[in-house]
Amino acid sequence: MERLDLRKLTGAHLKPYRQMDDDAPMPEEGAVLVSLERLTAESETLLAHNYPVGLLVPGQAKAADLAPWLDKVALIAIRFEKFSDGRGFSLAHRLRDEQGFGGEIRATGHLIADHAEFLLRSGVTSVELSDPLAVDHFIKRLKLYSLWYQDTLDARPTILELRHGRTRKRLAS
Amino acid sequence: MYRYDDYDQTIVRQRINDFRDAVERRLSGHLSEEEFKLIRQMNGVYLQLHAYMLRVAVPYGSLDSRQMHKLAHIARTYDKGYGHFTTRQNIQYNWPALRDMPDILEELAAVDMHAIQTSGNLIRNVTADPYAGAAAEELADPRPYAELIRQWSTLHPEFSFLPRKFKIAVNASATDRAAVKFHDIGLQLKNDPQQGRGFSVVVGGGMGRTPFVGPILRDFVPEAQILTYLEAVLRSYNELGRRDNAFKARIKILVHELGKEAFSEMVEQEFARLLPTADDLPTVELARIRSQFITPTFDQLPDQDADYEQALKTDDAFAHWVAVNVVPHKQPGYAIANISLKPYGGIPGDISADQMDLVADLAQTVGHDEIRATHAQNLVLPHVRKRDLYTVWQALDKAGLATANLDRASDIIACPGLDYCVLANARSIPIAQEISKRFAAKGREDLIGELKIKISGCINACGHHHAGHIGILGVDRKGEEMYQLTLGGSGAEDASIGQITGRGFDEAGIVDAVDTVVDTYLGQRKTDETFLETYRRLGPAPFKEALYGTA
C-alpha cells in the first residue's frame, strides 16, 4: 500500500495502519484501524494500548455517530466502496465543518486519480493507494488544478476570494 | 452575455488538460473502461449507438455570434456539417472522433465555452428561460443566478459523484418557459414584501419511468441564501439518494420515498446549521456577475414602425410568421423572434453549419449580438427591432429557417431514439417527421393553435413525452416498434403528466392516432379553447372513444 499526503504531495511521513477485522487479535505493536463497532465494544482496552488507533468507516457512516470518538482516535479513514459512490466526500465535509475535526482524514478503497482534487477540497488530507503508479497520477492531477470556485475547507483562497480581494467568513471567524 | 474573466478561463483550460490526461491514462490502461466512462461523461463525451458524441454546454441557452460561428466551425471541421440542439439548451455533435475531442474543447475554450458537466452523475448544465432579459413580464434577468449556480456547481468537490444526474432550472417570469417543475431543482424567482427577492424552490420533479411534478420544498429562500440552500439539498441527496438501482437514484425517488415533509425537515436542519457561517461573498459575487453580463443598450424607439406595418400588410407569409413566431418584447419598438428548427418533415433540433453562421450574422448585425437556445429545440433572436424584422425574416426564409410553427403541431420535441440511442425501443425522429408532414400538408396548424407534441424512444423520456399535450412513447412489443399515446401533459406553469390512452399503435397507426385526437379536439372545442383546455374540460373519454371505439 502506498500513502500520499494530498497537501505535501509525498507520503514519506505518513504512518501505515493495519486494517483489523472485528474478530482479529490485536497485534503487539503498530498502528491499527478498527471499525466503529469494535471501537465501541472494546474502547477501554483499545484506547489503553500504546499504539495509534484509527477509525475505519464506510462513506455512508454518519458524522454525528463518530463524534464521541473524534478526540480519541489518531485518524479517521473513510473507505470508498466504489469510485462512483460519492458519499465519502460529504462525510469528510461534515467531519470538518459540522464536527470540527482537525485531525487526519485518510481515504482508502476504490479511488481513482480523478478524485484527487475533490478529496482534498472536501477535507481529506491523505489517501491510501494500492498502485504506485496511481500515486504519480494523483500528484499530476493535484498539480493540474490551481483554482477552484468553491470553499476548500483549508486556507487556500477560492476564486471568489481572489476576485473580491478578501477572505471568506468561515475561515476568518 | 456573461464574459469570462481569467479565472473562468483557467478553470476551463485546466479541465481540458485534465481530460487529455484521462484519455492518455485510458489508452495506457490505467483507467478501466468503466472508470473512463464516468470521466468522459463529466466532460460531455457520451457513447451512442454508432459513435461517440460530444454534448457542448450552452449555459442557460445563451450564445453570442462569436460562439455560434465557432459552433458552425466545429460542425464543419469535426462533424458532418451540422449540430443538434437538445432539450436542455445544449448542442450535440453526433459524429466527432474521440481523438479530436480535446482539440474541440480547446476550440470551445477560445470562445468561453466548454462541455463540462453535460453528462454524468453530477450537477448538469443549468437551464433558464430563453426569453431572459427580453420577456415583458419577468421580475429580473434569471441568467446571473444561473451563472452563479454554474460556477458554484462546476467541479464541485463534494457533489461530483452523486447517485444520479442532477438538473437545475431557473425561471423568473410568471410564464414558465424552463419547465421548473420537471427538474431535480426548479427555482422560480419571486418578490417577498418583507424579505425582498428570492426563490420558491421545487425539488424532486422529473420525467423518466416515474414522472413527478416536483413539490415546492420551500416557498421562499432569499436570494442571498440560495447557494446555501442548494448545498443543504445536495448534501442530503448525496448522503441518502439510492445507489442500489439507477432507476431509483434520482432525487425525485428520495423525496417520494421519504415523503416531502421528512425530506424537507432534513434539509431545513442542514440549512439552519449552515446559515450562521454562510458567507456573503455569493451576494457580492452576484453583483459582479451582473456587471460581467453585456446587456444590450436598447434604442429608444416608438413601439410602432411604419415600414414594418407596411410589410405586414403586403407580405402574407411574413405576416404569418410574425403572428406565429414573434412575441412581445419589454422594450418598445422591439420584438422576440423565434427561429424554428422544425422545418416540415425535418429532424427536430438539427441545424447546418451554414444556418448557424447565418443566425450568428443576424444576431450580430440586427440582434444586439444575442442568441438563445430553447428547451423545445429551437433558437431565439431575443432582441430584434421591429423595423428589422422583415430583413431578418427574408434572410431566415432563404436559409430554410422561417417555418412559422412555434408551439404548433409540427413544433415537435423528439429524442434521438433508435436512430442514435443504445437504450431506444423505437425510432422517434421518423415519427416526428411523419406527423410534421401530415399537419403541414393539411395546413391545419393555424386552425389547431397551440399544441405541443413530444416523442421519446423509450421510458427514459428524454423527449419529455410525459409533459406533451400529446405524448408519444416508443415501446418494444415482441421485437416490434410500437408507440403509446399520452394526453394532457404540460411542462409549463400548469404542469401535469399525460395519461396513457390505451393500447399502443404501430408506426403508421400512431400518426393516424394523433390525427384522430386532433380531429376530436376540433370537433369538441369551445371558442378560443386550446387543445389542453379542451382535454382538461372533457377528460380522456371522447378521445378514447374516437381512438378505440366504444368498448
Ligand code: HEM
Ligand atoms: C443518445 C443517448 C442518450 C441516452 C443513452 C440517454 C439516456 C437517458 C436516461 C437513462 C435517462 C433517464 C434518467 C433518469 O431518469 O435517471 C434520460 C433522461 C433524460 N434525457 Fe437522455 N439520453 C440520451 C440522449 C439525450 C438527448 C439527446 C437529450 C436532449 C435532447 C436528452 C435529454 C434528457 C432529458 C431532458 C431527460 C429527462 C428527464 C429527467 O431529467 O428526468 N437525452 N436520458
Ligand code: SF4
Ligand atoms: S428517451 Fe430513450 S430512446 Fe430517447 S434518447 Fe432517451 S434513452 Fe434514448
